[in-house]
Amino acid sequence: MPLHLIKLSVGTESPETLRQWQAYFGGLHGRIYHTTRMTPKRKAEILDGGSIYWVIKGAIRARQRVVDLEEFIDEEGIKHCRIVLDPELVETRTWPHRAFQGWRYLTEDKSPPDEKQAGGAETLPEDMADELRELGLI
Template sequence: MSLNIIKLSVGTETPDGLREWQSSFQAIYGRVYHTTRMTPKRKDEILAGGSIYWVIKGAIRCRQQVIDLEEFVNEEGTKYCRIVLDPEIVDTRPYPHRAFQGWRYLTEDKCPPDDKQGGGTEALPDDMADELRNLGLI
């Protein structure tokens, strides 16, 4: 069974905004990755089909498959990890989640399902969807 990661997408308003940002990032660097300070210890479980689930505006809204975890050391000697991602971003059903620092492991039973219809709450105005989510109605 694969293991997933959950991470805040700081400064992103929508999954489409994340797609735009990553598209320009990929044009510059040739691939999509997220740099983090801590390297996941459970690398094999993550690379067995795991994804990174992005929290955007208080809810998990999309995910990307993790392709690799690359450790590296910067010029100052500090260790980091690049979470290399598949460029395809898959929308999920919005699932409320509070803010947190760094990343966390996310087991399959806690992951929201993919939004195969593409409907989700995207048809609702953001403020209305956020209010309904806060009330636990979506």
């Protein structure tokens, strides 16, 4: 069973704005990655089909498959990790989540299903679906 990561997407308003930012970033760098200070120790489990789940505006809303974890040392001698991502951003069922710093591990049983599997809510406007979820109606 793959192990996932979860990370805040600071400043992102929706999966679409994350998609736009990554298209711009990928155009500049030739690939999409997120740089972190700490390197996940459970690399083999993550690279065995794991994804990074993005928390956007207080909820998990999207995920991307993790392609590689690359350690490097910057020009100041500080170690970092590039989380290299598949360009496909998959929207998930909106799953409320509190803010936190850095990244965290996320197990398969604690991760939300992809929106295509969620059933019904994908046809509603995002703000309406969020409000109905908060009320416990969907």
